[in-house]
Amino acid sequence: MSPSHERRPPVMADVATKAGVSHQTVSRVLNDHPNVRAETRARVLAAIHELGYRRNMVARALVTRHTRTLGVVSFDTTLYGPASTVYGIEQAARSAGYFVSMVSLKTIDTAGVRDALGYLAEQGVDGIVVVAPQRSAAPALADVPTDIPVVAVEGGHSGDVSVVSVDQVHGARLATRHLLDLGHETVWHIGGPPDWLEVEGRIEGWRDVLAAAGRPIPEPLPGDWSPRSGYQAGLRLAAVPGITAVFVANDQMALGALRAFAELGVRVPEQISIVGFDDIPESEFFTPPLTTVRQDFGAVGRWSIELLLRQMEAGAEWSHERHVVPPRFVARASTAPVHT
Amino acid sequence: MSPSHERRPPVMADVATKAGVSHQTVSRVLNDHPNVRAETRARVLAAIHELGYRRNMVARALVTRHTRTLGVVSFDTTLYGPASTVYGIEQAARSAGYFVSMVSLKTIDTAGVRDALGYLAEQGVDGIVVVAPQRSAAPALADVPTDIPVVAVEGGHSGDVSVVSVDQVHGARLATRHLLDLGHETVWHIGGPPDWLEVEGRIEGWRDVLAAAGRPIPEPLPGDWSPRSGYQAGLRLAAVPGITAVFVANDQMALGALRAFAELGVRVPEQISIVGFDDIPESEFFTPPLTTVRQDFGAVGRWSIELLLRQMEAGAEWSHERHVVPPRFVARASTAPVHT
């Protein structure tokens, strides 16, 4: 007699017995094979329902060699950018029938990314998206197991993987040009952490426009994305004589700068104009509402899945692709014509 | 002759052959079994390294009946609260040796949560954390497959699953009492979406304190967590004669309200005091810096894993547990004694 107290969940064979068919027929029903008589299908479905049967995807994965799971490696998903991107990835993946296995890195370094990729590979994910926009993540992408497709978000220019990114240079140009058009003599810059690839792009675009217009190019102030670092930079900038315009590398730091100026009695935009970057949902309600450059993180996420799926279909004869999502300038109340 | 162009990744048997041992010995090395001679272990390790062998976790999971993967069902991970909680979950899970498979729901309804739980169960996750703080998520938790442990974050009081939550009532009491202590006659409230369980708790705590002090209890204004809804509520509140204090159910809406007051020339905190909820990283840099109630989302995430792991260890003889994370009042510049 079998010990009924330690009953395992039903398997395909149980369903088969109950429906009076072979396990293979059950499999066919589950996989929507065309050649199953309607009456048989109904009987199988009934048995499945009655037994509360659930297919064991692990066993399935073992034989098909596909887990229908994608891996995502990301850095600090507490930040709005990564969080939104990952959200876009997850939605797109699920609507394509894939699960998402997440690894959030708390510190970013080559070894960490390499480990994460290794774990994911062991898990048998069918593809991987790496949202690790720091330069130090790039080397790890180079020696990823070749048999598994990888897409990088904001990844370096290492030609070995597909990349989805926002055109940071263009975004920075829009911001800077807007300020020059307003009559500002030059534009100061509060940058992000130097290791981030996006930071470079934003500096490049900003510097380009200034150089093309023959304006002085001030030394960028360092920041770390946090409002506090923006606040500190703001405190320093307020002391710069003749300053009238600042381009800040993200909205949180712009908020900090706004706060610093408010405390020092510097009026925005009357005395200083400020442009941010990202367009987080809060920016519209800052004091004053922030002029900024919108990044469509959702689109970035969706595109990374799009590229990944294409790559998975194509298999070996895949050539790496690149997709650039355009940023959009959003004018609000933190910028104004320079006061003459 | 074997087709060398379609070479599969090496398996345990390949390693075994190369090292001159049986595949079982390779398995023993991989699983740190004590009874393997040091010299043998070294030979196996060398073979593994040489072949670039990676263990197939899918096959392993099939026989052990454990995937070492936990499922997380969450709602809109774009929001700071859920994002931080999920981040805490992921960190805690990984440091306990588990992977995290994510499902982000874009709309929350019983069927959606039920489906997500079903998919996750099919995937063979060892446990599930549900971060779906809406009332409509609760029914789905009732009929979750009994053989898989579940922890709910901010879940209802349905005694069937373990729950981790922040003491919303207490948080709201702290906020309201602070305002009364400042001399305000009463406190208005901008609430969150009515379906959210937390919203109830905050209203309850706020109402309690007002009632205990014998103060009038104004009708709460509805919001949806977004800055915009806070802005709209702020516009309406500014028109209320004699209003001097508002308790807002989250920081984003408080930002919106701040914006509305600024536009209408109502000075904060001189004319109106505002308290928020959450303490997002930006709050400290609002204009003025926001007095608020901090929720430690990271702790919520860590505790949910803690409870889940305990439950997984205990197995059948597990009685559902409850953990409450205390909120903390954070005084800043958006509140002041009432102007007499």
Add this chain to the structure above:
DNA sequence: GGAGGATATGTGAGCGTTAACAACGGGGTA
């Protein structure tokens, strides 16, 4: 009316791992 092609179902093997048990060799003890 029988060949032949579709349609419907069953059978056996194998995916890569771990669990259970068997086998082998060397000490220590009686």
Add this chain to the structure above:
DNA sequence: TACCCCGTTGTTAACGCTCACATATCCTCC
């Protein structure tokens, strides 16, 4: 010397599913 035990290794059988193939059943057409 014979015994047993323990540390070390090998052998075999699952785990629950899909794939490839074999078989049975039905209809159609000449």
